[in-house]
Amino acid sequence: MDIHEYQAKEILSRFNVEVPKGALAYSPEQAAYRTHELGGDKWIVKAQVHAGGRGKAGGVKLCQSQDEVYDACNDMFGRKLVTHQTGPQGKGIYRVYVESAVQIDHEIYLGFVLDRSSQRVMIVASTEGGMEIEEISADRPESIVRSTVEPAVGLQEFQAREIAFNLGIEPGLVQHMVRTLQGCYRAFLEFDATMVEINPLVVTGDNRVVALDAKMSFDDNALFRHPQISELRDKSQEDPRESRAADRGLSYVGLDGNIGCIVNGAGLAMATMDTIKLAGGAPANFLDIGGGASPERVAKAFRLVLSDDNVQAVLVNIFAGINRCDWVAEGVVLALKSLQLDIPVVVRLAGTNVEEGQKILAKSGLPIIRATSLMEAAERAVGAWQNDLVQATKMRAAL
Numbered sequence: 548m549d550i551h552e553y554q555a556k557e558i559l560s561r562f563n564v565e566v567p568k569g570a571l572a573y574s575p576e577q578a579a580y581r582t583h584e585l586g587g588d589k590w591i592v593k594a595q596v597h598a599g600g601r602g603k604a605g606g607v608k609l610c611q612s613q614d615e616v617y618d619a620c621n622d623m624f625g626r627k628l629v630t631h632q633t634g635p636q637g638k639g640i641y642r643v644y645v646e647s648a649v650q651i652d653h654e655i656y657l658g659f660v661l662d663r664s665s666q667r668v669m670i671v672a673s674t675e676g677g678m679e680i681e682e683i684s685a686d687r688p689e690s691i692v693r694s695t696v697e698p699a700v701g702l703q704e705f706q707a708r709e710i711a712f713n714l715g716i717e718p719g720l721v722q723h724m725v726r727t728l729q730g731c732y733r734a735f736l737e738f739d740a741t742m743v744e745i746n747p748l749v750v751t752g753d754n755r756v757v758a759l760d761a762k763m764s765f766d767d768n769a770l771f772r773h774p775q776i777s778e779l780r781d782k783s784q785e786d787p788r789e790s791r792a793a794d795r796g797l798s799y800v801g802l803d804g805n806i807g808c809i810v811n812g813a814g815l816a817m818a819t820m821d822t823i824k825l826a827g828g829a830p831a832n833f834l835d836i837g838g839g840a841s842p843e844r845v846a847k848a849f850r851l852v853l854s855d856d857n858v859q860a861v862l863v864n865i866f867a868g869i870n871r872c873d874w875v876a877e878g879v880v881l882a883l884k885s886l887q888l889d890i891p892v893v894v895r896l897a898g899t900n901v902e903e904g905q906k907i908l909a910k911s912g913l914p915i916i917r918a919t920s921l922m923e924a925a926e927r928a929v930g931a932w933q934n935d936l937v938q939a940t941k942m943r944a945a946l
């Protein structure tokens with residue numbers, strides 16, 4: 548789960564990370580009023596969306612008067628901000644953060660990520676702050692400092708100092724940098740984060756180390772033990788298809804193609820998507836029904852996949868171990884009987900109770916296309932979808 552910049556800053560500041568003074572606003576009027584509370588004469592207005600790259604997309608503006616703050620917000624509110632991280636559909640701006648402008652001497656990149664190969668939290672830092680880490684590793688790989696933290700002892704002062712030296716932090720600021728690094732590490736651990744990124748962390752003209760941006764992501768599987776983090780969830784920033792599925796305890800990933808996929812297990816989902824591509828199609832999504840799915844759960848999954856307008860054919864691919872093919876078949880029949888479906892549905896079942904499953908599908912009298920192998924299933928789904936497209940085009944031409 549992701550949170551907003553202002554929320555991440557609030558958390559990090561509790562762990563001794565210095566952030567500029569700032570305040571949240573839900574309207575241009577409120578934003579203008581916030582300038583009084585903050586004082587000073589230069590403010591940065593920042594669109595709160597779950598994506599980076601806002602600066603380049605017009606989501607971060609420097610303002611020098613209350614009127615400018617009002618106008619900047621007036622432009623932002625209700626608009627979709629499209630950055631290179633949001634996809635073409637963009638993300639809605641419903642909250643704006645007004646922050647005191649800080650005089651920047653230089654910018655640093657700082658990230659904390661889970662490094663799966665060393666099974667440690669890895670600190671990634673660079674003197675090239677402000678750029679995305681992908682750009683830094685392409686253009687200035689030599690500027691990147693990496694350091695993994697030994698979990699038994701945590702981030703030690705000497706290690707944090709070494710990072711600070713490698714970043715060329717001047718001696719008088721090293722202690723401040725150590726405090727920042729240790730604070731981020733403690734926040735990461737305390738809340739089961741999967742990522743903390745401060746880009747840029749800046750050294751200010753008056754010699755302070757301040758986080759000007761902050762991003763945090765959390766492990767969904769650990770959210771149950773951090774209710775104060777779950778509360779920060781903002782559904783306006785999520786793919787509505789994915790949040791509907793999450794609310795129903797199903798895991799769903801939205802994509803851009805036309806074939807809806809219902810599968811069990813993430814590995815099978817990957818294989819199914821690859822095979823659809825190989826057969827010349829593109830997946831619209833995949834929905835993982837998990838293990839031991841009841842007919843009701845399968846039917847629910849079906850409705851969810853179909854609620855996506857892009858879906859023009861459905862492929863159900865189940866390799867039943869813990870699952871039961873007869874239950875899956877019942878679920879498919881249950882869903883198809885309750886929905887007016889006018890798109891092709893291909894079902895491939897294998898594993899536990901496959902014969903019973905096939906019988907249920909055959910006896911249902913529904914126009915379900917059956918397949919035995921994954922390749923056959925993908926070819927049939929893509930073929931049926933293309934055929935439907937040809938028919939639809941012919942019908943439109945005839946009208």
Ligand code: ADP
Pocket residue numbers: 567591593598599600601602603607646647648649650651677746747759760761
């Ligand atoms: P994003 O990464 O989404 O583009 P940032 O919060 O990093 O958004 O802001 C973009 C740039 O704006 C920063 O790299 C920094 O140069 C400048 N900036 C952001 N906040 C402030 C601030 N409070 N004071 C001065 N400059 C800022």
Ligand code: MG
Pocket residue numbers: 599600746747760
């Ligand atoms: Mg940034």
